[in-house]
Amino acid sequence: MSNAYDGLVDQEDSHWAFGTGFSEPLAGVDRELPAGVDRADLSAYCLMLGDDALVLAQRLAEWTSRAPELEEDVALANIALDLLGQARMLLTRAAEAEGAGRDEDALAFLREEREFRNVHLAEIECGPFAGGDFATTVARLLVFSSWRLAQCSRLRASADPVLAAVAEKSVKELAYHRDHAAQWVVRLGDGTGESHRRMAAGLARVWPYLDELFTAHPVELRLAGVAVDPAGLRAEVDGVLDEVLAAARLARPGDVPPAARVNGLAGRDGVHTEVMGYLLAEMQHLHRSLPGARW
């Protein structure tokens, strides 16, 4: 080997801990579909949960090399990695339930905007680019992880064994993400005048997207026993947010109207905000330009 770079290209994949080979994330897991569950509904539901995690992982990864400090760079990348791991398992389950021969990559990289089922909170632009701010990213992470933690806690009892297992794993990770975000909210909210002002502005920016998190989609209601009705999560999430805001000396944003829907439709229906197309272009262009590309 003449230099270190040769080692990166001329080796069997499996020599690398940070492997380049992406094997199936559910390989070896018992994946029988529960009796009496509609395959299309189960697939759609796994897409919703998977897309929430995938799209936020993409947003968090944008901070890599741009966070306010090195430790936070590592933190946001680690949180993104956990969410990406959750997304891979959920998209694999969605593809399996769909039974149309697609895999996780096809779902992540070859779907059009209207086929993505994530909530708007995951996709909105909170930074590091123009118009965003670290405090807004922290506000989004607090709301998202509090909501997803409440959701996954309940999903541990799902009638779908794969969803239950993914949820059990996710709960431990999300609890850590939520604590991390909460500690930042307290540090910034109860910090200087400037950090308080920016934390309050960050909360105000994400607050209109809360309503969608607790609005059930017909698929979620049809999958009783498998899915969780998000309307039932509101009290727990509100309780967590109130506790954090009180410690941060921040007021709950008042009288914020929910973000507009288009003809009553939102993220769960495949109707997204303007930034979603740009996000997907960034996320999908390599796979679409060079199908099957590997590092």
Place this chain on the structure above:
Amino acid sequence: MVHAVSAYDVAARVRDPELPVLTLADLGVLRDVTESGGRVSVTITPTYSGCPALDEMGADLRRSLLAAGFEQVEVRTSLSPAWTTDWISEDGLRKLREAGIAPPSRLGPRAAGPVPLNLVPPSRRVACPRCGSSRTAELSRFGSTACKALRRCADCDEPFEHVKEI
């Protein structure tokens, strides 16, 4: 074919790619090894959902078992019950400490229901693996891998890694 060592012993000796002082058995990710007439089935569990080392563990297990003479090796992944740092063996905790990495505390059984919020980092005492002092502070909640945080000792001034409790 008669094997000098059991499939379990071969699998148990494979090292973790990110914490090579630990074997997969020490780490507690090796859930089950069954062997029947040259066919081995190994079950492992991921530490974190996105742990990039899982593929590597599977490849190492396959390689080691084939090298030991087992003809067919299947590696299965089990997600449930979810891995916890409580599954790291006593031997594993000692090996971490000897390698300069503070081991996780034992969490014990956890209550059902909503997960409690921690607004301040838990006051769990983490002893410095170099000088033993308990005057240590967290520098970063996330370290070089998903499973570690970074701390520093106030007495010997050394930074060190800590396998965080999950």
